Amino acid sequence: MTEDNQNGKGRTGGVQSIERAFGLLETMADAGGMMGLSQLAAASGLPLPTIHRLVRTLVDLGYLRQEPSRQYVLGPKLIRLGESSSHMLSVFARPHLARLVDELGESANMAMLDGDQIVYLAQVQSRHSMRMFTEVGRRVLPHCTAVGKAILAQYPESEVRDLLHRTGMPKHTDNTITTADAFTAQLRQAEKHGYATDEGEQELGVRCVAVAVPDAPSPLAISISGPAPRMTESLVDRAIPLLTQAAESLSKDLR
Template sequence: MAEENSGKGRSGSVQSIGRAFGLLETMADAGGMMGLSQLAAASGLPLPTIHRLVRTLVDLGYLRQEPSRQYVLGPKLIRLGESSSDMLSVWARPHLARLVDELGESANMAMLDGDQIVYLAQVPSRHSMRMFTEVGRRVLPHCTAVGKAIFSQLREAEVRELLQRTGMPKHTENTITDPDAFMAQVRATQEQGYATDEGEQEVGVRCVAVAVTDVPSRLAMSISGPAGRMTEELVERAVPLLTQAGKALSEDLR
């Protein structure tokens, strides 16, 4: 039977499944809403093929058609996303625990979800006075080291568009509220390979973070603690350990 008719590629993968997931990823990258012609242009697939795949995804609850006749990501994806986040936390915890053992301060993993940073996992410091970030907490990216680290992996235009949507509210005297000044920090993060939060989210709290690269989600790992304990020496020790932990987590997720 011909490959096109069988629906399978030479590797044995099912072509229609790969195309369906490709459409979902294309829509997610575009903000979650697209029309059939946009999907056809973005994917390079024929319009009848797009229509057939989209109707199947609608029937399964993974897409929904709006009155405008455009399609949006459906609610059934939320359950998959929640399960995926839980598994990310499970995979991350051993790496975060090693960071706490080595450095003594709280270790976190966070993800860019839409326009917000959400904390997916944390292993707290053993100090009586420590930073505690509630898993599931959502914050704006511009005042966090994890946000800067993730932004260092994105195009500048994409970062500026996000900042324009969210604004840059001031949380402390150190919060950066100017987009140009913020982009200078993002470029510095790209050059040095890590980002810092100098009391920009909470007074007296310092944080250092690196992006987790080569993974499907936009992730970062960080160490945070009271500014008095988060010395330059500790930050210098933390950066290579965070980088190593990020690479190890990336390998686990492949």
């Protein structure tokens, strides 16, 4: 046994049991929020007795709950942590979004992929009397949003197609993409060029351009949106490097 293991420290110098406990929570979240002990052991590579000890502690603290099926689910106590974390993400994002509005004149947004949906976490509105307003907390499907495309462009195509199969691709406007083949083709273009667009696919007459936030703790993207007549090709060309710079700066703030 190494000295680090004897002292209960992980490879990064942290406390190993804490690293393992959070690793289990992240594993469960990635798997949909419910797993059995044997599944957790297989996914984590940890011995079953270690898994059992960690899980019992998390249950006692309210971060996990055991179902009648004997499987474990993420507990309600995590909701408070998630709400506080979302609020802090918004706090960190606002200065970067405000600079985009100052530079470009259109509304700036930050959104996250939460499960199979996009949720808007922050917005700074344009100063134009006619502007795009997206309510913070609003949830939409990713196939008809620039932020959704920017995020999903980072995912393997098989995972994207599984998501589309679960959610369907409802048509919101005549411009909405409604086939997986057409959507994944757009994602390949977004990955190649580093940005994604929404050409009136969620709401007719609204144009949006978005980039993913690199190395973010959650799948995040930032965007600008506005009426299509104001969101000209020239404005979009100006917006892309500014969005990319803002995303990189926000990423550093979140580390």
